Amino acid sequence: MGQWVNLMMSDTIVVESGRISNGSHGVLKDKEEVPKSEKMFQIPNPNVFVNNFLGFVQSSSYLPWVQWLLRLLALSQAISPTGWPESYDLRDGDRFDFVVVGAGSAGAIVAARLSEVPYFSVLLLEAGGDPPLASVAPSLFGTLAHTKYDWDYRAQLDKNVGAVHPDGVIYMTRGKMLGGSSSINYEVYARGTPKDYDEWGQVAPGWEWESVLPYFKKLEGFKDPVVTENPDHTYLHSSDGPVAINRPQNNSYFNEVNNIVLSSYEEMGIKRILELTGPESIGAAQPHYTFANGRRSSTAEAYLRPVRDRYNLKVTKYARVTKVLIDDLTRLAYGVEIFLGGKKINVFANLEVIVSAGAIDTPKLLMLSGIGPREELSRLGINALVDLPVGKNLQDHIYTPIVFTGKKGLQSVVQNLLVPTELDSYPVPSQSGFFSVKSYDLQRPQFQIFNIRIGATASPLILFGCRTIANFDEQFSYSISKANVDREIDLTSVLLLHPRSRGEVVLSSSNPFDDPLINMGYYRNEEDVQNSLDGLKYMLQYANTSYYKRNGGRIAKLDVAACNHLKWGSDVYWRCYVKNAVGTMFHPVGTCEMGPKGVVDEKLRVHGIFGLRVADASIMPTISGGNTNAPAMMIGEKAADIIKIDYNAH
Numbered sequence: 001m002g003q004w005v006n007l008m009m010s011d012t013i014v015v016e017s018g019r020i021s022n023g024s025h026g027v028l029k030d031k032e033e034v035p036k037s038e039k040m041f042q043i044p045n046p047n048v049f050v051n052n053f054l055g056f057v058q059s060s061s062y063l064p065w066v067q068w069l070l071r072l073l074a075l076s077q078a079i080s081p082t083g084w085p086e087s088y089d090l091r092d093g094d095r096f097d098f099v100v101v102g103a104g105s106a107g108a109i110v111a112a113r114l115s116e117v118p119y120f121s122v123l124l125l126e127a128g129g130d131p132p133l134a135s136v137a138p139s140l141f142g143t144l145a146h147t148k149y150d151w152d153y154r155a156q157l158d159k160n161v162g163a164v165h166p167d168g169v170i171y172m173t174r175g176k177m178l179g180g181s182s183s184i185n186y187e188v189y190a191r192g193t194p195k196d197y198d199e200w201g202q203v204a205p206g207w208e209w210e211s212v213l214p215y216f217k218k219l220e221g222f223k224d225p226v227v228t229e230n231p232d233h234t235y236l237h238s239s240d241g242p243v244a245i246n247r248p249q250n251n252s253y254f255n256e257v258n259n260i261v262l263s264s265y266e267e268m269g270i271k272r273i274l275e276l277t278g279p280e281s282i283g284a285a286q287p288h289y290t291f292a293n294g295r296r297s298s299t300a301e302a303y304l305r306p307v308r309d310r311y312n313l314k315v316t317k318y319a320r321v322t323k324v325l326i327d328d329l330t331r332l333a334y335g336v337e338i339f340l341g342g343k344k345i346n347v348f349a350n351l352e353v354i355v356s357a358g359a360i361d362t363p364k365l366l367m368l369s370g371i372g373p374r375e376e377l378s379r380l381g382i383n384a385l386v387d388l389p390v391g392k393n394l395q396d397h398i399y400t401p402i403v404f405t406g407k408k409g410l411q412s413v414v415q416n417l418l419v420p421t422e423l424d425s426y427p428v429p430s431q432s433g434f435f436s437v438k439s440y441d442l443q444r445p446q447f448q449i450f451n452i453r454i455g456a457t458a459s460p461l462i463l464f465g466c467r468t469i470a471n472f473d474e475q476f477s478y479s480i481s482k483a484n485v486d487r488e489i490d491l492t493s494v495l496l497l498h499p500r501s502r503g504e505v506v507l508s509s510s511n512p513f514d515d516p517l518i519n520m521g522y523y524r525n526e527e528d529v530q531n532s533l534d535g536l537k538y539m540l541q542y543a544n545t546s547y548y549k550r551n552g553g554r555i556a557k558l559d560v561a562a563c564n565h566l567k568w569g570s571d572v573y574w575r576c577y578v579k580n581a582v583g584t585m586f587h588p589v590g591t592c593e594m595g596p597k598g599v600v601d602e603k604l605r606v607h608g609i610f611g612l613r614v615a616d617a618s619i620m621p622t623i624s625g626g627n628t629n630a631p632a633m634m635i636g637e638k639a640a641d642i643i644k645i646d647y648n649a650h
């Protein structure tokens, strides 16, 4: 709460690079003139009376609803979904030095950074449009699935896996707008551990931790003094990069819940740490998020909005790229075919095409362009220019859900009543952490936990979320929501950070408008089942922690039809449960793997093709040990530098 009142009480409130700031903390390096359409954000200086009044409100704990109204007022000023770059009116035959496909977590950064070189002309093509209000407001992400801002893919699970999903189908949400999935994701900021990147460096020199850390720092605009003022942490972070990263200042009830949960973890041996991206790899904390001052810090917000008037960067929206144009003889990528406003047009690249369409659409586009497994392409009548493992190596973070139920009665309902006061931050108290059950994995945790506490009587919302976001079947969803009818619950997800199983993305036809087939491949490797089981069993101890002991806590018996014939709580039961009650964290990566045996080299150039690079989450050889937005943005930053260096423009 304090942040809003402080903001409103500051002497001057200005708009810097399209964001509201009280002038006291970091701003973008290349400060732009405030565009006309953003002038509306300027808030007149409060006069003395208002200052005094606000001071009184801030110091008073008796006026939560007045505080909430003020916060809502500030939020309404902040979340105006305007100020994005205008769409450039592209013509057939237009030419640019660089054509970037996809304005997502990585692509928006590649385009913005390349256009810092004044003599480069850059075109950024995006299949979607501007992010809506539900994307800009940090708390409304749950409402965007299955709308026009989502590619709305269906992914397939193998037989005997994921029985809680009707027909073995999971929803694979992907952002379709400026900012891509950074505009639709759940905003958790995590980077993985140094070991993750050292592993990348073994197949792709230059991607070890020491080499990627400067790019994480380049993107970070840490706003949290707890981190930025701690000498043991500052060397790992930066506070003046474009992406605003902060921890919400929640209401006191949410803070109390955070404390209870983190103390429970401590009792289980999971240490409370200062932050999830600091020097310690194991431990739990309230996460940091990519939002600040009531606005989501997507890459559209952080990188595109501030440079909307840059003369050498053109952004064309609703431009769906259907093919990369490659010369048969020279193997040179010279442009792209686009479907725009109902017409097919071609635009050309003087220097390079960079594909940043994400881990599902990048392999699809490459395959449509003749780059991929020769046999598969031939079957669809596509002339294979190079035979590469495009679409293979699909990895994702799967989770096992566990529901703990606690305090009974109306007391915990307070939490639900407080949700609307958190519209400008996170709608529920959430905690996350990393742990290992194998001692040799202490440097590189095996599991991430993500926990949300929900007060009693939110059942209808839970049912809605289970059905529409996770595509859990009615029976399983109902059993989760039933647990919350009159009791608070902890919805805990245990994520397997380094799965051995691999899936694949395959073309379903040569028609670019047909969705690809996405086979997630979860639990193809039995070791993953055993590891998930170990993680789950460790987390079950949560029910025995003192808070739960005091409040009659228990593990909810969820209704997994495929396992109901087994004795609940037995080892065989939990093994069956792990395999069938599987969910996705929406982190698909790896489908255009970097490395000599992969699809791109360490400079992200597609093997065997000239003038074509890939820069997005698809290039990860192995999935990072944490949420994947930060590494995808880091890839965008590093890709832009690699290209600048190649053209002596660094």
Ligand SMILES: Cc1cc2nc3c(=O)[nH]c(=O)nc-3n(C[C@H](O)[C@H](O)[C@H](O)COP(=O)(O)OP(=O)(O)OC[C@H]3O[C@@H](n4cnc5c(N)ncnc54)[C@H](O)[C@@H]3O)c2cc1C
Pocket: 101, 102, 103, 104, 105, 106, 107, 125, 126, 127, 128, 173, 174, 175, 176, 177, 178, 179, 180, 181, 182, 184, 185, 186, 187, 188, 189, 190, 319, 320, 321, 322, 356, 357, 358, 359, 361, 362, 365, 585, 586, 587, 588, 615, 616, 617, 618, 626, 627, 628, 629, 630, 632
């Ligand atoms: C629901 C959800 C929740 C998530 N939560 C988190 C989280 O809390 N924390 C975290 O770190 N990560 C999270 N992630 C994952 C993270 O957001 C992604 O890993 C990351 O954004 C991927 O970046 P990318 O650049 O590879 O792809 P994207 O950001 O998806 O960008 C691809 C872009 O290319 C465009 N595109 C695709 N095909 C074409 C085409 N043919 N022509 C033109 N444009 C095209 C798309 O519209 C999109 O804008 C979440 C993801 C989702 C979907």
